[in-house]
Amino acid sequence: MSARLEAEHLYKVFGRKPDQAVERLREGTDREELRADGITAAVIDASFTVEPGEIFVVMGLSGSGKSTLLRMLNGLLEPTAGHVRFGGQDLTELGDRGLREVRSRKISMVFQHFALFPHRSVRDNAAYGLEVQGVPRAERVRRADEALALCGLAGWEKSWPDELSGGMQQRVGLARALATDADLLLMDESFSALDPLIRRDMQDQLLELQKTLKKTIVFITHDLNEAMRLGDRIAVMRDGRIVQIGSAQDILLRPANDYVASFTQDVDRSRVLTAGAVMDTATRGDEADCDCETATPGTPFTELCAISARVPHAVAVLDGERLVGVVPRQRLIGFLGDEQTGPGTCDTRRDKGGEKVMARA
Ligand SMILES: Nc1ncnc2c1ncn2[C@@H]1O[C@H](COP(=O)(O)OP(=O)(O)OP(=O)(O)O)[C@@H](O)[C@H]1O
Numbered sequence: 001m002s003a004r005l006e007a008e009h010l011y012k013v014f015g016r017k018p019d020q021a022v023e024r025l026r027e028g029t030d031r032e033e034l035r036a037d038g039i040t041a042a043v044i045d046a047s048f049t050v051e052p053g054e055i056f057v058v059m060g061l062s063g064s065g066k067s068t069l070l071r072m073l074n075g076l077l078e079p080t081a082g083h084v085r086f087g088g089q090d091l092t093e094l095g096d097r098g099l100r101e102v103r104s105r106k107i108s109m110v111f112q113h114f115a116l117f118p119h120r121s122v123r124d125n126a127a128y129g130l131e132v133q134g135v136p137r138a139e140r141v142r143r144a145d146e147a148l149a150l151c152g153l154a155g156w157e158k159s160w161p162d163e164l165s166g167g168m169q170q171r172v173g174l175a176r177a178l179a180t181d182a183d184l185l186l187m188d189e190s191f192s193a194l195d196p197l198i199r200r201d202m203q204d205q206l207l208e209l210q211k212t213l214k215k216t217i218v219f220i221t222h223d224l225n226e227a228m229r230l231g232d233r234i235a236v237m238r239d240g241r242i243v244q245i246g247s248a249q250d251i252l253l254r255p256a257n258d259y260v261a262s263f264t265q266d267v268d269r270s271r272v273l274t275a276g277a278v279m280d281t282a283t284r285g286d287e288a289d290c291d292c293e294t295a296t297p298g299t300p301f302t303e304l305c306a307i308s309a310r311v312p313h314a315v316a317v318l319d320g321e322r323l324v325g326v327v328p329r330q331r332l333i334g335f336l337g338d339e340q341t342g343p344g345t346c347d348t349r350r351d352k353g354g355e356k357v358m359a360r361a
């Protein structure tokens with residue numbers, strides 16, 4: 001059974017007198033000031049909780065502190081301040097031996113460039129973590145083969161790594177992590193080196209696997225589209241700090257600041273938004289009283305547009321029997337805007353004949 005992961009006021013400072021630097025950060029000194037003194041504040045006051053079965057994505061530009069944060073979560077790096085708890089156990093209080101034990105049994109990491117052992121078969125590569133744990137050979141083989149099958153590599157067990165494509169090699173990396181039965185999966189840019197199509201494929205596979213495995217997953221990426229596809233929740237990092245934590249829709253519709261908003265500009269909104277996020281809960285018209293097509297809060301945006309084009313009035317959003325909101329057609333157009341989102345833009349665009357544009361679409 002998976003467990004909850006908690007990060008509490010985590011700091012990581014590289015350089016001289018790190019404790020003192022944390023004090024200064026707490027007192028409001030900014031990162032640049034420390035930098036001038038040759039000190040890098042890689043992670044500043046990061047707190048969050050990841051529930052069992054959740055995919056928590058950490059997103060941010062290069063150098064924002066993602067990998068440093070991840071390495072503190074499995075104890076590879078000791079936090080300068082703060083706590084990491086997994087399944088109630090405080091990793092920051094464990095000694096080296098205890099940490100190694102937790103790392104080999106409960107936590108698995110999948111990196112961007114997954115290094116396979118060239119002279120080991122795919123099976124033995126997938127079984128590597130189990131070998132480290134001292135699991136007997138027969139059980140190792142069984143569990144490795146199971147994990148390989150989960151990752152779509154049944155039939156490749158006896159192959160050599162160089163017979164596999166890059167995408168398949170990355171799957172072996174995932175299989176190795178899954179074979180150990182670790183409850184916590186830490187994935188650092190695990191799919192970033194893959195071609196776009198294969199990358200999408202891996203994302204789908206991970207989502208599919210997660211439906212049954214329900215691990216606790218922290219996934220790092222600098223790609224917002226990937227973050228939005230995978231993340232139940234997303235933490236956006238900037239210069240060592242988490243500036244927002246929220247669902248894909250939160251981040252898109254309610255960015256905490258201009259920085260987050262600028263990130264979301266290129267996101268394909270229609271793939272992220274659902275009826276529940278764009279509906280109007282205040283007004284209720286006669287749309288509920290006819291036999292027209294309706295939507296549910298989970299109806300994807302593109303489908304909602306299609307329904308809207310077929311019905312003569314606003315689309316009713318029903319949760320079971322209950323009317324929970326309506327989506328007037330002009331509202332849909334506002335949400336596709338790139339410069340601003342929300343009902344404000346709807347009104348302006350309706351004046352410009354947005355309603356007609358939508359009807360033709
Ligand atoms: N061992 C270290 N010693 C000194 N500084 C470090 C060390 N590790 C990381 N840093 C610094 O900490 C900051 C955060 O680095 P980190 O690798 O966590 O960023 P990242 O978000 O993972 O970036 P990328 O997307 O490029 O992988 C950077 O300024 C980096 O130079």
Ligand SMILES: [Mg+2]
Binds near residue numbers: 066067068
């Ligand atoms: Mg990194």
